[in-house]
Amino acid sequence: MVVNADRRAALKARHRRAILDAAKALIDEGGAARFSVDQLAERADVSRRTIFNHFASIDDVVTTACTEVLGVVIDAFRRQVSASAAEAGSRAEMFEVVSAALRATDVPGIIAFLWQALGGFSSDDPRPQQIFQATFSRTTEELARELAERHAGRDPLEAELLVSSLMHGTEVIAHHWLADTGATVDERSRAHWHDLLDRLIDSIRTGY
Numbered sequence: 385m386v387v388n389a390d391r392r393a394a395l396k397a398r399h400r401r402a403i404l405d406a407a408k409a410l411i412d413e414g415g416a417a418r419f420s421v422d423q424l425a426e427r428a429d430v431s432r433r434t435i436f437n438h439f440a441s442i443d444d445v446v447t448t449a450c451t452e453v454l455g456v457v458i459d460a461f462r463r464q465v466s467a468s469a470a471e472a473g474s475r476a477e478m479f480e481v482v483s484a485a486l487r488a489t490d491v492p493g494i495i496a497f498l499w500q501a502l503g504g505f506s507s508d509d510p511r512p513q514q515i516f517q518a519t520f521s522r523t524t525e526e527l528a529r530e531l532a533e534r535h536a537g538r539d540p541l542e543a544e545l546l547v548s549s550l551m552h553g554t555e556v557i558a559h560h561w562l563a564d565t566g567a568t569v570d571e572r573s574r575a576h577w578h579d580l581l582d583r584l585i586d587s588i589r590t591g592y
């Protein structure tokens with residue numbers, strides 16, 4: 385009985401992974417997330433029903449795939465935590481670790497990928513903007529959960545507020561960066577990103 389349950393769980397995990405990998409492949413090939421359920425099912429070698437057993441919609445698939453890409457910020461956070469001397473648990477230390485993770489991550493490259501994957505932003509089509517926001521929201525939730533677990537002695541609300549301030553601020557400056565650079569990633573645009581990020585971090589650190 386346990387073996388069968390394990391097999392079912394493993395099969396579900398394989399199907400979910402196949403769907404997300406297929407979505408990323410279709411985005412890479414098409415330059416934007418403009419594929420149908422049938423195209424996704426064929427590429428993942430699963431049925432339409434299997435897709436909807438795992439995801440609420442195509443937009444949910446795309447958001448999850450984009451969240452995995454943005455998830456490198458969480459990986460950078462884990463590395464920063466491992467490298468930092470934990471005079472652990474202070475609010476200042478929590479802030480500096482998350483800030484360092486943002487500085488250590490190739491956020492411009494990620495934003496450019498998301499922007500291209502979503503086909504850019506247009507006032508005529510709110511869908512790409514909604515997926516972009518949802519991607520940042522999901523990553524914010526995951527990072528706040530990680531931070532709260534690492535600092536179990538503190539109020540989880542502090543972790544949530546801190547991460548929310550930094551990540552939603554990152555989303556705001558991402559729009560400025562896209563408007564200024566057109567999603568071009570080069571030495572100059574990266575320098576511009578770091579200027580924006582420094583302004584964000586300093587503003588949150590010092591308050592208003």
